[in-house]
Amino acid sequence: MTDTVQQSLSLMAIALPAMFAVILLFMGATALLHKTFPAKEE
């Protein structure tokens, strides 16, 4: 296995969980925002 392939596998192993973590953060923050400022109060 070449260095580049190893690097690409490491990238996938880090990037996929990192992306999901960021998305989970977005989800939580978005849900919180939607709850904190409900439309009916406007």
Next chain:
Amino acid sequence: MDELLVGIVNLSWKHVAMWVVAGILIYLAIRHDYEPLLLLPIGFGAILTNIPFSSAVGHEGFLTRLLEFGIYSELFPVLIFIAIGAMCDFSPLIRRPIAMLFGAAAQFGIFATIVIAAMLGFNLKQAAAIGIIGAADGPTTIYVATRFAQDLLGPLSVAAYSYMALVPIIQPPVIKLLTSKEERLIRMEYEEQEPVSKTTLVLFPIMITLIAGIIAPISVALIGSLMFGNLIKVSGVVERLSQSAQNELANLVTLLLGITIGSTMSAEKFLVVEVGIVLGLGLVAFIFDTAGGVLFAKAVNLVVKKKINPMIGACGISAFPMSGRVVAKMALAEDPTNFIIMHAIGVNVAGQVCSVVAGGVVLALVK
């Protein structure tokens, strides 16, 4: 007299071959309506650059100037993101943030393709630029290509926009292969959902920019411009700017972006085996994206009581609204009373955000 014959004397079969390639792009744009806003200018830009001693390219050429000024500076992709942001409605995403998970899963093709490209001998930066075709997002592809693989800018852009146009052909067979008829028949209730307040709509783009920016500052240009465009739309106080971003800015930059990208498709750069492999890998990225989204939805079904139609996982790519429509149509083809379009479009909107996040993650991790 020699000056008048210089074009003919220096004409080679490679130039003519590129005219044919350009002709195919123009034909697909006009005859089949495949991403005409991009493929038509790209096709004509390719003609302009493949005329021997063309004054459009080279040191004094206007296309080369545009390339340096608009693409290498990353200005055009960023401006396009402002325009896209002004066109986006994130309400479905805010109502159902869980859709973002499907959007994330459908970015799997990016990373799988990076590995495959590395196996085929591309260096990590080139592999990353190739994998980003799987974001199904033209400006992100161009942005990352500008950073990592300027020599491949032309083929990468052509691949991204061509496959986005081919979503109705690429996705259905992959979805059918990975799902049973029973799964495709799963109904998803349409629940009356609470409307989104204006405060939330305004705070959403600011919040996303701050979170993404703090985690990966390198992604600020991409996400920040997308969210800025959205903020001017939802704020409701700068309607003129919002309309300008959605129309004049989008049209002008698209026009210049397309013809400039076309100018990078010179015969000596395009007619090489590497480009054929890049185009093939772009298709692989779209297939893996679709598979990633569908398989993730199937996995979710293993743990939830209220089953979801796994086809909506495929809408997590950024090709909006085409992917959502394709999947909704597939559900209707299986059962004419099964309407899943609201769910499909929600996931498709999430895909737009997630593709930019994926681009940011790749930019942050590839050195």
